[in-house]
Amino acid sequence: MLPESHTAIVTRNEHWTGSATxxxxxxxxxxxxxxxxxALKPSVGVQPDFSVELSPDGMRWxxxxxxxxxxxMQDEIAVARITNFGNWLRIRADFEDGSSSTVLVTxxxxx
Amino acid sequence: MQxxxxxxxxxxxxxxxxxxxxxxxxxxxxxxxxxxxPMRRIISFDQFSKGYAGWSQLVGxxxxxxxxxxxxxxxxxxxxxxxxxxxxxxSHGGAGSSYALKVATRPRPxxxxxxxxxxxxxxxxxxxxxxYFTFKPEATELQLSxxxxxxxxxxxxxxxxxxDQNADRIMPHLRFLNAENGEHLQKxxxxxxxxxxxxxxxxDKTASHYxxxxxxxxxxxxxxxxLCYNEIPTKVxxxxxxxxxxxxxxxxxxxxxxxxxxxxxxxESISIPAMKNLWCMLNFAVFxxxxxxxxxxxxIDSVCISGDF
Numbered sequence: 001m002l003p004e005s006h007t008a009i010v011t012r013n014e015h016w017t018g019s020a021t022x023x024x025x026x027x028x029x030x031x032x033x034x035x036x037x038x039a040l041k042p043s044v045g046v047q048p049d050f051s052v053e054l055s056p057d058g059m060r061w062x063x064x065x066x067x068x069x070x071x072x073m074q075d076e077i078a079v080a081r082i083t084n085f086g087n088w089l090r091i092r093a094d095f096e097d098g099s100s101s102t103v104l105v106t107x108x109x110x111x
Numbered sequence: 112m113q114x115x116x117x118x119x120x121x122x123x124x125x126x127x128x129x130x131x132x133x134x135x136x137x138x139x140x141x142x143x144x145x146x147x148x149p150m151r152r153i154i155s156f157d158q159f160s161k162g163y164a165g166w167s168q169l170v171g172x173x174x175x176x177x178x179x180x181x182x183x184x185x186x187x188x189x190x191x192x193x194x195x196x197x198x199x200x201x202s203h204g205g206a207g208s209s210y211a212l213k214v215a216t217r218p219r220p221x222x223x224x225x226x227x228x229x230x231x232x233x234x235x236x237x238x239x240x241x242x243y244f245t246f247k248p249e250a251t252e253l254q255l256s257x258x259x260x261x262x263x264x265x266x267x268x269x270x271x272x273x274x275d276q277n278a279d280r281i282m283p284h285l286r287f288l289n290a291e292n293g294e295h296l297q298k299x300x301x302x303x304x305x306x307x308x309x310x311x312x313x314x315d316k317t318a319s320h321y322x323x324x325x326x327x328x329x330x331x332x333x334x335x336x337x338l339c340y341n342e343i344p345t346k347v348x349x350x351x352x353x354x355x356x357x358x359x360x361x362x363x364x365x366x367x368x369x370x371x372x373x374x375x376x377x378x379e380s381i382s383i384p385a386m387k388n389l390w391c392m393l394n395f396a397v398f399x400x401x402x403x404x405x406x407x408x409x410x411i412d413s414v415c416i417s418g419d420f
Contacts, residue, residue, distance in 0.1 A: 001161075004162050004163075004192075006162075006163060008188075008189035008191070009168065009170075009188060009189050010188060010189065011188075012177065012185070012188070013177035013178065013180070013185065023188050023215070023217070024215075025189070025191060026191040026192070026193045026194075026196070026213060027191065027192070028194060028196070029192055029210070040177065056198065057196070057197070057198035057250075058196070058249070059198065059249065059250075059251055060198075087194070087196050
């Protein structure tokens with residue numbers, strides 16, 4: 001049997017402002033993850049980095065260390081590649097007042 | 112001549128009896144299948160240690176922009192393969208392997224999420240949907256939290272073939288209403304009507320209706336049932352569920368959960384006129400709904416879908 005490979009949509013067409021996170025995704029079966037963040041509309045204001053977060057329980061989160069600039073233009077895609085992430089994954093972005101982005105966040109997982 | 116025909120009938124009956132006996136023996140001797148009672152032909156048998164098996168998120172219809180998607184659908188997200196990992200006790204695991212399919216809602220009151228498997232059918236006869244399932248709220252509090260999950264349930268989305276006389280779109284829904292506004296209700300309900308259709312986009316090609324809106328659920332007669340919940344949010348017990356439905360006359364035949372079999376004579380499905388692209392549709396969906404600002408989790412250990420053909 002081929003190793004599992006899966007695309008999960010964890011945030012779709014959500015308008016991110018302030019402190020925003022993707023839906024926690026349980027994927028301990030996967031050895032590697034590629035995370036794409038696509039701006040579905042023109043972003044507003046200064047775009048922060050998004051950071052990858054890990055969790056021991058799906059409720060409490062710690063930074064994984066990876067930080068990538070949010071996409072600034074419509075349809076621009078930012079990407080992060082990670083391994084050794086345990087059982088849960090999410091991303092977080094902290095927008096300053098007045099800035100925002102409408103995003104599609106997808107996880108691409110492989111066993 | 113009559114004697115030969117009689118012999119043929121006897122031979123056919125013997126073949127059928129032999130087939131039934133062999134099928135029963137083979138399935139009972141298979142530890143994975145002996146937990147189920149499938150009809151003659153297995154349409155799909157999904158164990159989530161083997162992957163997602165075609166269970167994906169129910170995405171809403173849209174045209175031109177994702178902004179046209181109805182809010183009920185916009186909240187849906189992808190199901191997960193879960194080990195039921197808990198902060199206090201580690202991975203609980205499934206009933207038959209380390210993994211189960213997990214459908215998680217957003218953490219806000221009334222949030223829902225749906226996982227769906229999409230087929231078409233080749234025979235309009237009886238089908239059977241069997242699953243082992245459980246549900247829990249996210250363990251964010253050191254409390255029993257037994258009224259935090261509002262409901263879990265399942266539905267079929269069906270439509271007759273393109274040459275059939277009675278090719279309506281039929282959607283049987285059943286949910287276990289666990290609690291509402293903090294009241295522990297614990298009863299099965301069905302849904303005889305959906306919401307109005309909304310045109311999607313500017314063309315005449317797409318419409319949408321959110322059939323899981325909270326209004327319109329009706330108590331299944333005799334449908335009160337106290338399921339095993341266990342004593343903290345991180346202990347789960349698996350329950351068995353079976354729903355038989357006849358694709359021929361589009362009627363529910365039987366419904367069982369654990370030791371209880373319910374009277375389905377008063378059950379009604381959502382019935383709407385056939386849609387122009389959905390011929391022979393055979394979709395199965397499972398869903399979860401939270402009553403509080405906390406995620407509700409529906410876990411599916413395995414699913415066996417079979418048909419009498």
